[in-house]
Amino acid sequence: MRRNRQKIKKERIGALMLLTIVQTVEELTRTETIDHLATVTREWMLPYADTVTDTRRGILDALEGRPAPGGFVVTATEERQLAGILVMLRTGMTGYIPPNLLLFLAVAPSKRRSGIGTLLVQTALRNTTGPVKLHVEADNPAKTLYEKIGFSTSYLDMRYKGSEEVG
Numbered sequence: 074m075r076r077n078r079q080k081i082k083k084e085r086i087g088a089l090m091l092l093t094i095v096q097t098v099e100e101l102t103r104t105e106t107i108d109h110l111a112t113v114t115r116e117w118m119l120p121y122a123d124t125v126t127d128t129r130r131g132i133l134d135a136l137e138g139r140p141a142p143g144g145f146v147v148t149a150t151e152e153r154q155l156a157g158i159l160v161m162l163r164t165g166m167t168g169y170i171p172p173n174l175l176l177f178l179a180v181a182p183s184k185r186r187s188g189i190g191t192l193l194v195q196t197a198l199r200n201t202t203g204p205v206k207l208h209v210e211a212d213n214p215a216k217t218l219y220e221k222i223g224f225s226t227s228y229l230d231m232r233y234k235g236s237e238e239v240g
């Protein structure tokens with residue numbers, strides 16, 4: 074438990090904003106459970122959201138690291154209230170595919186356009202080694218946020234739906 078606590082990195086931004094990096098399930102607080110984070114992330118991601126189950130799976134893959142190579146979650150908290158969340162996954166690949174995938178970025182609707190999304194991404198990038206990929210819908214204003222930070226569009230993302238998912 075002591076080891077896990079030491080892994081948590083907190084940076085105070087201004088007087089009230091607290092950015093916390095969480096790397097394992099054990100480091101989550103009693104109020105920020107996986108279920109709570111999944112529900113809130115999904116709600117805030119709308120209309121670009123995955124299902125709650127998939128959102129929960131993504132957060133767990135970042136924090137459990139099994140079978141995926143893991144990752145981390147960055148939370149932004151204002152006056153003890155969750156204001157934003159980012160989920161970064163390691164892909165386990167390098168060179169041909171970037172080693173990091175920015176999976177979710179969501180800010181509470183009432184807190185938007187005050188720089189929280191930018192702070193979350195910048196904090197995640199400072200704690201990431203190597204290139205980062207992400208998927209963003211062409212009509213999502215988040216595209217501007219990413220471009221301002223330095224992301225650029227290199228590829229079209231094409232999908233073949235395939236049959237039933239495994240696992």
Ligand SMILES: CC(C)(COP(=O)(O)OP(=O)(O)OC[C@H]1O[C@@H](n2cnc3c(N)ncnc32)[C@H](O)[C@@H]1OP(=O)(O)O)[C@@H](O)C(=O)NCCC(=O)NCCS
Pocket residue numbers: 117118119120121177178179180181184185186187188189190191192208209210213214215217218219221
């Ligand atoms: C996208 C999102 C995370 C942005 O969070 P945020 O805290 O509002 O972002 P920031 O305040 O750091 O915005 C940085 C810049 O991005 C651009 N931007 C962000 N939201 C925008 C919007 N709704 N319309 C136009 N530009 C926008 C602006 O250029 C903004 O700078 P400005 O406010 O000085 O003009 C937030 O709107 C959100 O949670 N959306 C729903 C979930 C989502 O789409 N996530 C991304 C999935 S890939």
